[in-house]
Structure formats: structure tokens, C-alpha cells
Amino acid sequence: MSTPAITRDLIVGHTRALKLPGVARSFEALARQAQAAHWPYEDYLHEVLNAEHTSRHESVIRQRLREARFPEVKTLETFDFATAEGVHAAQIHTLARGEWVTRPENLILAGPIGTGKTHLAIALGVEATRQKRRVLFTRAADLVRQLLEARDARELARLQRRLLTQDVLIIDELGFVPFDRVGGELLFNLIADRYERRATVVTTNLAFAEWVTVFAGDEKLTTALLDRLAHHATVITTKGKSYRMKKRRTSAD
Numbered sequence: 737m738s739t740p741a742i743t744r745d746l747i748v749g750h751t752r753a754l755k756l757p758g759v760a761r762s763f764e765a766l767a768r769q770a771q772a773a774h775w776p777y778e779d780y781l782h783e784v785l786n787a788e789h790t791s792r793h794e795s796v797i798r799q800r801l802r803e804a805r806f807p808e809v810k811t812l813e814t815f816d817f818a819t820a821e822g823v824h825a826a827q828i829h830t831l832a833r834g835e836w837v838t839r840p841e842n843l844i845l846a847g848p849i850g851t852g853k854t855h856l857a858i859a860l861g862v863e864a865t866r867q868k869r870r871v872l873f874t875r876a877a878d879l880v881r882q883l884l885e886a887r888d889a890r891e892l893a894r895l896q897r898r899l900l901t902q903d904v905l906i907i908d909e910l911g912f913v914p915f916d917r918v919g920g921e922l923l924f925n926l927i928a929d930r931y932e933r934r935a936t937v938v939t940t941n942l943a944f945a946e947w948v949t950v951f952a953g954d955e956k957l958t959t960a961l962l963d964r965l966a967h968h969a970t971v972i973t974t975k976g977k978s979y980r981m982k983k984r985r986t987s988a989d
Contacts, residue, residue: 758791759784793868800865806873810858820852821975828856831970832863837903840935842965846943847974853939856972857906860937869903876923876938877913883922892922899926904935911942911950920951924961931964938965 744764751760763784770780812832817825836843845853861871886895899905915923930936942950948958
């Protein structure tokens with residue numbers, strides 16, 4: 737038995753006024769199920785409210801995913817653990833549960849170019865958005881440029897506050913572009929502000945001993961940054977040859 741048109745229109749009007757899109761999408765189908773299975777009124781009400789709760793949860797996740805600014809969405813389901821050297825599936829799936837974000841701790845993914853560091857960083861970021869965490873992805877060079885521009889525009893404090901609100905900040909490709917002293921100091925200040933307050937992920941193609949080359953040869957600054965970043969951190973070292981190079985060779989053969 738279908739809902740009378742007048743009643744349906746009234747219900748839809750109420751759902752719009754009260755901003756209940758989950759109820760609007762589900763109440764008719766659930767009403768049919770309730771009639772067919774002779775549900776008590778309380779069971780029907782529970783299912784309708786559950787549909788709204790699910791709708792809102794999914795909406796928050798979609799919003800978090802948009803705000804994260806991933807260059808592309810990559811997931812753990814599409815990561816090839818079988819060919820990834822230095823990466824253990826059990827450890828990654830443990831990280832995916834998100835306790836390290838709650839504590840909060842950091843994650844450093846270090847290894848040669850093309851060995852899955854960015855894929856893993858994004859995939860773990862996606863898992864964090866599914867837990868309704870605030871996540872932001874940025875390349876290291878872009879982040880430092882934004883910090884410098886904000887300083888010049890006298891908006892640095894505002895940017896720093898916004899970055900501090902992110903439950904997970906993913907800084908990708910540290911080491912590709914060296915920074916001058918001012919840029920290095922701004923990045924250090926950001927990581928120091930987040931230390932033991934928010935989780936930070938860094939991907940890099942450099943060994944720790946080489947980080948000084950990125951920070952204008954400033955050993956004291958580099959040591960202080962590593963001290964804060966690596967403390968309470970999980971370090972995963974990827975190995976092997978680039979996945980992209982492997983694919984090219986496979987295609988050529």
C-alpha cells in the first residue's frame with residue numbers, strides 16, 4: 737500500500753524544513769516494509785531515524801573527503817601489498833583503524849621515488865576521513881609557499897590556526913624541492929605547533945641524514961624538526977624500484 741499523495745507531499749515538506757534528507761529518501765520504502773512485515777510503530781520509527789543517521793554520517797564523510805584536497809583518491813584496497821617491499825599489510829591495516837591519530841602520533845613514509853609512499857599516505861588519509869577526521873593533503877613545496885605568502889600578507893597566524901585544526905596533515909614529497917632558511921623555519925614552527933597535538937604524515941625520498949640538504953644546510957633546525965617529527969612516530973621504509981617504471985617495462989615486453 738503506497739503513501740497517499742497528499743500525505744507524502746506533507747512529509748516531504750517537513751523533511752525539507754527540518755533538513756532530513758535521509759528520511760525523505762527512505763520513509764516510503766520503509767513504510768512498505770513495515771506494512772508487509774507488520775512492524776510495530778517503534779520499529780518503523782527506529783529504521784527511519786537510522787536512515788537519517790546513516791545519511792548524515794555519509795554526508796560528513798563526503799565533505800571531509802572534499803576538504804582533504806587529495807590529488808586523486810587512492811585506497812588500501814587498490815594498493816598492491818604483494819609487490820611492495822618494506823610494507824607490511826598487517827601494520828598498514830592497524831594504522832587504518834586510526835588509533836595513532838587519536839593519540840596523536842606521526843607517520844613517516846620514506847623510500848625511493850615510485851614505491852607507494854603517496855598512495856599509502858592518501859589511503860590512510862581516506863580511512864581517516866571515513867572516521868570523520870579532518871584531513872588535509874599538501875605537497876611540501878606548496879605548503880612552504882603558502883606559509884611564505886601568508887607571512888608576507890600578514891595572514892600567517894590565520895593559516896597556522898587553520899592547519900592546526902586538521903586532525904591529519906599529510907605533507908607529501910619532502911625533499912624534492914629545497915627550502916630557504918625562512919621557509920624551513922616556517923615549516924618547523926608548523927610541525928612544532930602540531931607536536932603531540934595533531935597527527936602529521938610525511939612522505940620523503942630522503943634518508944634522515946639527508947634532510948639537512950632540504951633546510952638550507954641548517955643542521956640545528958633540521959635536528960630540532962626531526963626530533964619533534966620522529967618522536968612518537970611510526971617510520972615505514974619502502975624499498976624496491978618504481979611501480980611506474982615496472983609498468984613501463986611490462987608494457988614494453
